[in-house]
Amino acid sequence: MTAVVRLVLDVPLDKVFDYRLEDASATDRGRLAVVPFGSRTTVGMILDVTDASDVDPAQLKSVTRVLREEPALSPDDWQLLRFASDYYHYPLGQAVMGALPLRLRKPPRATAARAVRPRAARIRAAADPAPFHELTEAQLAAVEAVGAQLGRFAAFLLLGVTGSGKTEVYLRLAADVLDRGNQVLMLVPEIALTPQLESMVQARFPQTRLVSLHSALNETERLTNWRAAQTGDARIVLGTRLAVFTPLPQLGLIVVDEEHDGSFKQTEGFCYSARDLAIARAHQRGVPVVLGSATPSLETYHNATSGRYTLLELPQRINARPPRIECIPLDRRQMTGSFTTRLLDAIESCLVRKDQALVFINRRGYAPVLTCRHCGWLSGCDRCSAQLVLHMPKPRLHCHHCGHERRVPDACPQCGEQDLTPLGQGTQRIEEALRDRFTEARVLRIDRDSTRRKHAWDAMREQIRSRDVDILVGTQMLAKGHDFPHLALVGVLNADSMLYSADFRAAERLYALLTQVAGRAGRGESQGEVLIQTEYPAHPLYAALREQDFRGFADQLLAERRQAGFPPFVHQALLRAEAREVAKALEFLEHARALGREIGGNVQLFDAVPALLVRLAGRERAQLLVQSGSRTDLHAFLKTWRARLGQGKTSRVRWALEVDPLEL
Numbered sequence: 198m199t200a201v202v203r204l205v206l207d208v209p210l211d212k213v214f215d216y217r218l219e220d221a222s223a224t225d226r227g228r229l230a231v232v233p234f235g236s237r238t239t240v241g242m243i244l245d246v247t248d249a250s251d252v253d254p255a256q257l258k259s260v261t262r263v264l265r266e267e268p269a270l271s272p273d274d275w276q277l278l279r280f281a282s283d284y285y286h287y288p289l290g291q292a293v294m295g296a297l298p299l300r301l302r303k304p305p306r307a308t309a310a311r312a313v314r315p316r317a318a319r320i321r322a323a324a325d326p327a328p329f330h331e332l333t334e335a336q337l338a339a340v341e342a343v344g345a346q347l348g349r350f351a352a353f354l355l356l357g358v359t360g361s362g363k364t365e366v367y368l369r370l371a372a373d374v375l376d377r378g379n380q381v382l383m384l385v386p387e388i389a390l391t392p393q394l395e396s397m398v399q400a401r402f403p404q405t406r407l408v409s410l411h412s413a414l415n416e417t418e419r420l421t422n423w424r425a426a427q428t429g430d431a432r433i434v435l436g437t438r439l440a441v442f443t444p445l446p447q448l449g450l451i452v453v454d455e456e457h458d459g460s461f462k463q464t465e466g467f468c469y470s471a472r473d474l475a476i477a478r479a480h481q482r483g484v485p486v487v488l489g490s491a492t493p494s495l496e497t498y499h500n501a502t503s504g505r506y507t508l509l510e511l512p513q514r515i516n517a518r519p520p521r522i523e524c525i526p527l528d529r530r531q532m533t534g535s536f537t538t539r540l541l542d543a544i545e546s547c548l549v550r551k552d553q554a555l556v557f558i559n560r561r562g563y564a565p566v567l568t569c570r571h572c573g574w575l576s577g578c579d580r581c582s583a584q585l586v587l588h589m590p591k592p593r594l595h596c597h598h599c600g601h602e603r604r605v606p607d608a609c610p611q612c613g614e615q616d617l618t619p620l621g622q623g624t625q626r627i628e629e630a631l632r633d634r635f636t637e638a639r640v641l642r643i644d645r646d647s648t649r650r651k652h653a654w655d656a657m658r659e660q661i662r663s664r665d666v667d668i669l670v671g672t673q674m675l676a677k678g679h680d681f682p683h684l685a686l687v688g689v690l691n692a693d694s695m696l697y698s699a700d701f702r703a704a705e706r707l708y709a710l711l712t713q714v715a716g717r718a719g720r721g722e723s724q725g726e727v728l729i730q731t732e733y734p735a736h737p738l739y740a741a742l743r744e745q746d747f748r749g750f751a752d753q754l755l756a757e758r759r760q761a762g763f764p765p766f767v768h769q770a771l772l773r774a775e776a777r778e779v780a781k782a783l784e785f786l787e788h789a790r791a792l793g794r795e796i797g798g799n800v801q802l803f804d805a806v807p808a809l810l811v812r813l814a815g816r817e818r819a820q821l822l823v824q825s826g827s828r829t830d831l832h833a834f835l836k837t838w839r840a841r842l843g844q845g846k847t848s849r850v851r852w853a854l855e856v857d858p859l860e861l
């Protein structure tokens with residue numbers, strides 16, 4: 198009798214692979230093993246140990262080595278990965294291996310001893326721990342409600358206006374969970390926010406080992422931190438979406454901060470939502486999960502108002518009044534460049550008071566496009582159906598979609614006239630205009646270009662906090678979570694460009710973004726002021742924003758979605774295809790649609806259509822939407838459909854299935 202181990206490998210196939218292993222034991226389940234695969238050597242994970250295989254024993258290859266010096270993945274960790282693989286219809290092997298730190302996915306070198314031992318707990322020389330703040334009544338009620346459910350599954354939406362002290366609620370709960378000897382997993386949307394939060398949490402729990410997990414760590418750090426969580430040495434794990442898979446043997450609480458944020462959704466390869474997996478994980482492990490936001494996603498809000506989750510509200514800011522939000526109608530007669538007189542005056546008086554002002558425009562670069570005034574030529578990208586963005590001070594044209602970059606032509610490529618001019622506004626141009634207008638003011642631009650260097654953003658935050666800056670110009674990087682106590686005024690340019698969009702989630706996103714930007718104003722003593730320049734001051738979105746009435750706005754949008762049959766009232770999946778020509782992609786999708794019709798079931802198959810951005814980096818894309826009122830029926834259909842799609846000849850078309858897509 199031959200001992201056989203069944204492995205999952207990092208290959209795009211829905212199958213397991215059998216190998217011979219003489220000294221196999223049941224404890225090898227969940228361990229990594231080095232195996233020959235085709236002409237190469239690879240690492241896989243042992244799913245099962247058995248004594249029989251369907252493969253002819255003569256054909257069975259042997260495991261090269263089981264990495265017994267590495268801890269095995271626990272049944273709990275498996276359960277989450279299996280669920281994720283099933284739910285997102287993604288091969289288990291790729292899901293499992295993709296969840297691991299990169300170092301573990303490669304065969305170790307024969308000589309080097311590889312196991313990274315967790316470092317001794319990093320006990321900081323504590324001064325005393327940072328004190329806990331006194332809780333408001335609302336915060337206390339939230340802490341008590343969640344605290345009463347420790348040790349069992351319960352999902353909460355913590356709906357708190359910006360500055361209402363959601364973090365304090367998380368920290369109090371973390372203290373309870375740590376006291377019980379359990380671990381805490383905190384997910385945040387952005388790497389940029391982790392150092393700030395990390396030092397805040399560490400200051401509160403100076404004796405507790407805290408590790409972070411995000412893509413800016415190098416591979417050694419990531420492996421070390423992963424191990425510390427897996428051995429139970431780390432008690433608090435703080436991370437971005439990939440951290441949702443971290444092994445946590447004593448998990449006691451999951452927190453997802455800014456749960457509405459799109460970055461919890463992976464949009465390539467394994468398209469999972471870390472927010473949704475956090476809920477599945479909490480359910481599997483019997484622990485509470487807290488989703489926090491000032492502007493929750495409508496899916497979450499609907500779950501909270503329909504009773505599936507418990508709704509907890511923090512309606513007031515701590516020690517500060519809500520900002521005053523006003524819309525300024527765009528009137529060309531009273532404008533200087535992109536600025537209304539009203540906004541310029543407000544900036545002026547802000548400077549006089551020695552307060553800081555922020556001008557928000559969600560578009561980086563100098564101008565979104567270069568045009569020829571003679572013939573109307575526009576600077577387009579050769580590889581994408583998009584315009585090239587003009588960047589300064591060294592004039593260059595950049596594609597923000599594929600990364601293509603080139604110099605600015607001396608003359609129009611179409612008519613030869615030397616009459617090229619930038620059209621529209623980006624952060625760089627706004628920065629220039631503000632410097633020209635307020636010559637004494639110190640202006641700082643914050644976007645992905647100005648913060649590209651490592652630690653640049655940290656240094657800038659320090660500059661802002663120590664009042665070395667008078668006017669900030671920035672994109673949504675500035676909107677998220679940062680607390681700038683001297684910022685009194687926020688001016689919003691060009692929000693209208695985000696108001697009308699083909700995507701039914703556009704209004705929800707714009708409301709969230711503007712609430713976050715507005716939330717930066719007036720975190721200190723004086724009341725903050727937010728001025729939004731718009732052509733449509735009466736638009737319901739702006740009206741709700743002025744009233745700061747998220748619930749009214751969300752109820753209205755939900756009523757519309759129910760009527761129109763959009764999520765969360767239906768469940769969707771998107772089949773995306775790309776090829777050299779869009780016709781090929783569409784042809785594949787038509788074939789997929791015909792297959793889908795044969796399978797049938799309680800699903801609705803829409804027409805195959807070209808993607809909004811058809812051409813991207815030289816490939817052309819199309820998509821096919823499938824939806825159903827029943828999640829179970831949708832998934833039953835997807836399982837059969839995906840298996841049959843995989844059988845066809847699709848060599849020239851690349852395709853992928855995305856469950857619960859956020860971008861259509």
Ligand SMILES: [Zn+2]
Nearest residue numbers: 569572609612
């Ligand atoms: Zn021209």
Ligand SMILES: [Zn+2]
Nearest residue numbers: 578581596599
């Ligand atoms: Zn491009």
